Amino acid sequence: MIWLSDWLCGLAGSIHPPTLTKPTASRVRVAGTLTALRATHDAPFKPRNHPRTDMFEDRPDRDAEVVLVGRSNVGKSTLMRELTGHDFSTGGKPGVTRQPNHFDWASEDFMFTDLPGFGFMSGVEEEHREAIKTNIVHYLEENAEHILAGVVVMDGKAAVDIIDRHAERGNVPHDVEMFGFLQDVGVEPIVAVNKTDKIDDLDERLDEICDRLGLYPPWQQWSDRVAPICAKRGDIEALEECLRTRFHEHNRDDLLKFVS
Numbered sequence: 001m002i003w004l005s006d007w008l009c010g011l012a013g014s015i016h017p018p019t020l021t022k023p024t025a026s027r028v029r030v031a032g033t034l035t036a037l038r039a040t041h042d043a044p045f046k047p048r049n050h051p052r053t054d055m056f057e058d059r060p061d062r063d064a065e066v067v068l069v070g071r072s073n074v075g076k077s078t079l080m081r082e083l084t085g086h087d088f089s090t091g092g093k094p095g096v097t098r099q100p101n102h103f104d105w106a107s108e109d110f111m112f113t114d115l116p117g118f119g120f121m122s123g124v125e126e127e128h129r130e131a132i133k134t135n136i137v138h139y140l141e142e143n144a145e146h147i148l149a150g151v152v153v154m155d156g157k158a159a160v161d162i163i164d165r166h167a168e169r170g171n172v173p174h175d176v177e178m179f180g181f182l183q184d185v186g187v188e189p190i191v192a193v194n195k196t197d198k199i200d201d202l203d204e205r206l207d208e209i210c211d212r213l214g215l216y217p218p219w220q221q222w223s224d225r226v227a228p229i230c231a232k233r234g235d236i237e238a239l240e241e242c243l244r245t246r247f248h249e250h251n252r253d254d255l256l257k258f259v260s
């Protein structure tokens with residue numbers, strides 16, 4: 001079980017005994033220095049891409065949303081590109097996305113959101129990273145009722161080692177924490193295991209990831225919420241299938257066209 005207080009406490013929150021009291025925390029605003037690219041309008045459904053300066057006030061008023069979350073540099077913005085057909089800033093160093101990239105359609109009450117990464121970011125002070133993380137938490141919490149899917153993107157090559165390293169130090173690993181946090185705010189997570197091109201034994205790795213998240217292996221049992229993808233090569237079919245299932249469960253078959 002993951003707690004907001006833990007999440008707000010440190011880079012990888014310490015393990016605390018469960019509490020039934022939902023902690024409160026003051027909202028921290030981030031002064032944005034980077035803005036999203038404005039996309040050209042050449043895709044179906046009249047897409048609109050908003051430059052962002054604030055994680056809350058500039059959120060488009062959309063009733064349904066799919067959110068991409070995860071550590072920095074795992075490939076969220078690359079995946080966003082594949083989902084929307086439009087370019088977003090990506091990079092070899094963590095911390096490229098500092099403000100949410102929203103992508104919506106003028107005629108549709110739906111959007112994809114690519115959130116800034118958390119964890120290590122090159123050239124970013126810890127205080128600022130904490131502020132970004134706090135904003136992410138509040139964004140998810142405040143918009144949970146609109147979020148049909150919280151896609152936790154992981155670097156399939158590195159995730160298990162990072163999780164185990166944090167756990168050995170007695171900390172709650174970020175990915176595990178985010179997975180539980182989404183569940184706590186009522187958003188069932190989907191795990192997109194990215195960079196599969198760098199993984200030798202994919203089944204073994206997916207089983208390990210499931211194990212760390214408390215999903216009893218084999219991973220195939222969780223194919224409605226664990227999706228191996230390679231965003232860089234445009235191989236995101238497993239995730240799109242998970243999203244189609246999720247939309248259907250939410251009686252939103254009208255959104256299937258966005259993931260097919």
Ligand SMILES: Nc1nc2c(ncn2[C@@H]2O[C@H](COP(=O)(O)OP(=O)(O)OP(=O)(O)O)[C@@H](O)[C@H]2O)c(=O)[nH]1
Nearest residue numbers: 073074075076077078090091095096097117231232
């Ligand atoms: N090998 C491989 N690299 C990938 C894949 N997807 C993304 N990358 C690379 O991973 C790096 C980070 O990608 P981004 O999309 O910027 O990652 P991000 O999660 O948005 O990063 P932040 O904005 O810093 O949180 C880039 O160099 C991408 O080209 C993939 O499927 N395989």
Ligand SMILES: [Mg+2]
Nearest residue numbers: 076077096097
């Ligand atoms: Mg990004």
